[in-house]
Amino acid sequence: MALLEIENLSVTFATSGGEFRAVDEVSLVCDRGEILSIVGESGSGKSVSMLALMGLLPWTATVTADTMRFDGRDILSMSDRQRREIIGRDIAMIFQEPMSSLNPCFTVGFQIGETLRVHLGMGRAERRERSIELLKLVGIPAPEKRLSQFPHQLSGGMSQRVMIAMALACNPKLLIADEPTTALDVTIQAQILDLLIGLQKKNDMGLILITHDMGVVAETAERVQVQYAGQKVEEQRVRELFDDPHHPYTQALLSALPERATRHGRLPSIPGVVPGQGDRPAGCLFSPRCRFATDLCRQTVERQGPEFGYALCNYPLKEGVPTGHPGVPELESAR
């Protein structure tokens, strides 16, 4: 049994303009010692699905799922109190903006120690000792001094290290990192990623890395799940995904990477934007932006099997060629 199993998770928000489905029947599995990456543009429901798991969504959100199991326990049937016992202890999360994610009114020591006191009931001296140990673990020099500092005295990279230390306080089984490097300088990004992966290996944690950066995925993940407009469109091992993407969206994301742009001139981009509340098309949600879309795609879309990475596509790509597509030759010549 996997550490985390989520089947057909949906999240809808009640808004003034009616219901908005931010996550649409997403399934996900992550095991101990595994790095799963969730990729997609802004608005693809990556963060929302993880916040739903943590129970951190506002009350306007309705969460439904067929299964949501963590470590063999059913999260859906838990009371808020029972869920709070797991959250912060067995499942921990770090966020995109480390500077604003730390409370400006409390010292670093207080904020790390709080988790230790609430979940493990540690005394003052014990908390201090463990906090110093954690700060050392995340590579913060002079940890004794840092404990009494406030967040505004730390840099962005330092803050994210403190966030990681806080998340690791109770040796969680699963760590969710929601775009942990997006707000940081490029040089710091690599350091933080290395740190996360090192700690993941050392503690044998499951790590779910949410990102929109394919470069980060290539460097870190083992398995990748691509999300688009709240739906999972493809899932593959990272090597295979980069070698042979099955969904046109994945292909488009990959070809937008500067490293992979073989031809000279402008970088390719995906025209249009992710559909929002008002403009969700029928059939395949990617059809308005897809260069392979046919009339069939605008009416319905089918999920493929494991040989095509569970791609949510009527004409899944194989070596860049859409399987079963009616107009393949024209497309080839058009390129």
Next chain:
Amino acid sequence: MLRFFLYRVALLIPTFIGVSIVAFAFIRLLPGDPIMLLAGERGMSAERYQELQAVYGFDRPYLVQYFDYAWGILQGDFGQSIVTKRPVLEEFFTLFPATIELSLCAIILAVGIGIPAGVLAAVKRGSWLDQTIMGAALTGYSMPIFWWGLLLIIFFSGTLGWTPVSGRISLLYYFEPVTGFMLIDSLLSGQAGAFKSAVSHLILPTVVLATIPLAVIARQTRSAMLEVLGEDYVRTARSKGLAPRRVIGLHALRNALIPVVTTIGLQVGVLLAGAILTETIFSWPGIGKWMVDSVFKRDYAVVQGGLLLIASLIMIVNLLVDVLYGLINPRIRK
């Protein structure tokens, strides 16, 4: 922190000088003459008038009068009342505890109810509870104090007969003031029922005086809280698995209090202004009523001295608020 504090103290000096000039000029700009008012309807002869003017020094140029007055203050002498012939400072300190007692009770009530009400309204945003609290706050804020006080007197003292109409304690009790605070003195006196009587006299004035600050504090707390509840660090606190009570009451409220403390400090000035009306309505023998009476009698020394003392009080309270602000907001601490 010490430098910050000393800087703030140094800033008080020019403010104090400014206030002393305004207070001095204000009472002299009012039409009316203290000596003529002293004489009453009988009037007096021109010679007697000249003589009295010389006695009080009103015949000298304003500039001379001001510097004479300022020199006195530097030596701790605020002059003496034309009406009662007692030193201003002595009268002030006799009446001051009554005002402090009333104001303290009012601010405790305003903070004690205003902050929880604001937090509740923010947490239950948009609910009937929120709308009720904010509706009540708006009503309280718009209420003219004197009218609100009279309404309460008519209902609670008149119709129901639950509370006394005026004064600090029933005439049945008498004891020498020890601290000047009626609640404490009545307890110290050991007389049965004295404390209860003092409390019952205090209730209505406290409610009336607390109304506006309470409304302001509740509204400010709600909006500060709403802002803070959307912050990333509140999400972080929840992601640690903390109970909602701790997330809201510690992580969010601690940040929301920063602007609220400033508001509370500013409300102290409003409170002392409100005390003047409240004390007049309830015949509360405090400095508010004392100031009003002195203005009517054009008691120059009392008005300018009293204004200066009240202004100093507000300045000191604001200084304390600034220091408190530094304590709760680590970002401005050095």
